[in-house]
Amino acid sequence: MQVSSVNSSLTPTELAAWRGLLRSHAALVRDLDAELNARHDLSLHEYEVLLTLADASDGRMRMSELASAVVLSQSGLTRLVDRLVRDGSVARVRCEGDRRGQNAELTDAGRRRYLEARVTHLAGVRSRFLDHFDEAELRSLSGFWERVSPGATSE
Amino acid sequence: MQVSSVNSSLTPTELAAWRGLLRSHAALVRDLDAELNARHDLSLHEYEVLLTLADASDGRMRMSELASAVVLSQSGLTRLVDRLVRDGSVARVRCEGDRRGQNAELTDAGRRRYLEARVTHLAGVRSRFLDHFDEAELRSLSGFWERVSPGATSE
DNA sequence: CAGGGATACTTGCGGATACAAGATAAATAA
DNA sequence: TTATTTATCTTGTATCCGCAAGTATCCCTG
Numbered sequence: 567m568q569v570s571s572v573n574s575s576l577t578p579t580e581l582a583a584w585r586g587l588l589r590s591h592a593a594l595v596r597d598l599d600a601e602l603n604a605r606h607d608l609s610l611h612e613y614e615v616l617l618t619l620a621d622a623s624d625g626r627m628r629m630s631e632l633a634s635a636v637v638l639s640q641s642g643l644t645r646l647v648d649r650l651v652r653d654g655s656v657a658r659v660r661c662e663g664d665r666r667g668q669n670a671e672l673t674d675a676g677r678r679r680y681l682e683a684r685v686t687h688l689a690g691v692r693s694r695f696l697d698h699f700d701e702a703e704l705r706s707l708s709g710f711w712e713r714v715s716p717g718a719t720s721e
Numbered sequence: 722m723q724v725s726s727v728n729s730s731l732t733p734t735e736l737a738a739w740r741g742l743l744r745s746h747a748a749l750v751r752d753l754d755a756e757l758n759a760r761h762d763l764s765l766h767e768y769e770v771l772l773t774l775a776d777a778s779d780g781r782m783r784m785s786e787l788a789s790a791v792v793l794s795q796s797g798l799t800r801l802v803d804r805l806v807r808d809g810s811v812a813r814v815r816c817e818g819d820r821r822g823q824n825a826e827l828t829d830a831g832r833r834r835y836l837e838a839r840v841t842h843l844a845g846v847r848s849r850f851l852d853h854f855d856e857a858e859l860r861s862l863s864g865f866w867e868r869v870s871p872g873a874t875s876e
Numbered sequence: 877c878a879g880g881g882a883t884a885c886t887t888g889c890g891g892a893t894a895c896a897a898g899a900t901a902a903a904t905a906a
Numbered sequence: 907t908t909a910t911t912t913a914t915c916t917t918g919t920a921t922c923c924g925c926a927a928g929t930a931t932c933c934c935t936g
Contacts, residue, residue, distance in 0.1 A: 576843065580851050582874035583859040586866025587850075588769070589873040591746045592792035596924095609892085614743070629915065637747035642893050644916055649892095666901045666914040688731065695742075696735050698868040704738040707865070711741025713853040718744040719737035751894095764922085784885065797923050799886055804922095821884045821931045880935090887928070893921085903912070 598690050606683040611636060611646060613687060616655060616672065616680040625672035626659065632670055655679050753845050761838040766791060766801055768842060771810065771827065771835040780827035781814065787825055810834050 576584065599610040608616075614636045619625050627635070633643040647670050650656035655676030661667035672680070699707065711718045731739065754765040763771075769791045774780050782790070788798040802825050805811035810831030816822035827835070854862065866873045 575839075576846075576851075579856065579859045579863060582863035582866070583854070584846055584850060586863050586870075586874040587746065588750075589792055590866045590869045591742065593870045593873070595743075596792065611892085630913095637744055637751065639894050640915065641895080641917080645892075648916095661914095664902075664914085668915065684730075691731075691739055695739060695869060696731075699738070699865070701734065703861075703865070704734045706861070708734060708737035708741050710854070710858070710862070711737070711745045714745040714850060715741075715748045718748070719741040755894095766922090785883090794924050795885065796887080796925080800922075803886095816884095819884085819932075823885070878936095881933085883930100883932070885928105885930085888926090890923105890925095892923085895920090896918090898917070899915085901912100901914080903910100905910075906908085 594694055597694060598687065601690050602683060602687060605686050606679070608679070608683050611638065612650060613680070613683055615643075615646060615650065615670070616676060616683070619656070619670060619672040620677060620680050625677065626669040628661070629668050629670060650676065749849055752849060753842065756845050757838060757842060760841050761834070763834070763838050766793065767805060768835070768838055770798075770801060770805065770825070771831060771838070774811070774825060774827040775832060775835050780832065781824040783816070784823050784825060805831065 595610060602608045602610055602613055606613075615632060618632060618635045619627055629643060629647065630640065632647075633640050636643070638646065647656055647658070650670075651658060655673060657671050657673055659669045659671050661669055696704070708719045750765060757763045757765055757768055761768075770787060773787060773790045774782055784798060784802065785795065787802075788795050791798070793801065802811055802813070805825075806813060810828060812826045812828055814824045814826050816824055851859070863874045
């Protein structure tokens with residue numbers, strides 16, 4: 567029949583790997599975001615920003631670095647940080663030496679907020695995602711991500 | 722030091738597997754969506770709806786099925802279909818036998834639109850994602866998705 | 877065959893995001 | 907030095923999405 571080569575369509579395996587990613591991600595994020603919202607009044611993106619800052623040395627990071635770390639547009643990040651500043655989790659600090667730049671810096675309240683949410687979130691990530699894999703599979707997954715978007719697993 | 726067991730935090734491997742998923746997905750979707758927008762004036766979600774309809778028998782599907790197939794809220798899907806109806810790609814057809822329900826049905830123009838966009842999109846998915854894996858890896862990936870969200874790779 | 881509840885979809889509304897343009901500061905060139 | 911270009915962030919605007927409420931239809935029980 568030679569169906570799958572016409573128009574260079576995807577093989578069933580390829581389709582399953584790709585659509586599975588889209589659907590699993592969508593379902594995971596929808597659930598985890600709803601959970602963070604309900605229990606900690608925090609979106610997943612906001613949580614990711616707090617996490618990224620908490621991991622950074624001095625708990626601060628340039629706006630543009632932060633935007634690329636959480637894969638958000640510059641303007642998107644500006645507004646996300648606006649919200650975190652408004653609720654006292656983050657402070658904006660002008661960069662020394664380059665007065666164009668801003669550092670987003672985690673406040674003490676922000677760090678507490680992060681640590682609280684973390685318990686909920688880690689449990690959610692474990693039960694919905696990590697628990698489905700053993701150590702070797704997790705290693706191979708992270709290798710996959712590194713191929714797809716270099717730097718995706720670190721920094 | 723016993724750092725990573727305090728507060729049951731993630732191991733480096735776990736973190737890499739999870740954040741890698743978030744970042745790779747975000748980067749992939751951002752790029753593919755931008756590409757579809759620029760070349761075919763179509764969002765990735767709209768494309769996914771056209772694809773799902775094209776795969777369905779008779780090119781039609783109930784609104785609620787469609788919503789869960791593309792992991793979108795009911796209201797989100799209503800509006801997405803509104804847009805596709807407005808540009809002539811899809812028609813709403815009241816269900817026989819259940820007048821509450823609507824079928825979204827691909828028009829001829831919609832099918833052409835889909836086939837055009839498909840070429841671009843498949844090439845994008847291949848080069849950014851599928852080409853990074855061999856057949857066995859793709860199979861194991863799709864197995865992973867099936868664990869995370871059963872049904873994610875089919876239907 | 878009414879009445880109450882469930883189901884399928886749509887609408888009102890608010891929030892989050894991206895793109896493009898703007899504002900300020902730094903770097904480079906002339 | 908001054909002008910031009912580049913870099914960093916913010917703001918104007920439009921779109922998309924989800925939740926909750928609304929509307930229409932169906933189902934089920936008495």
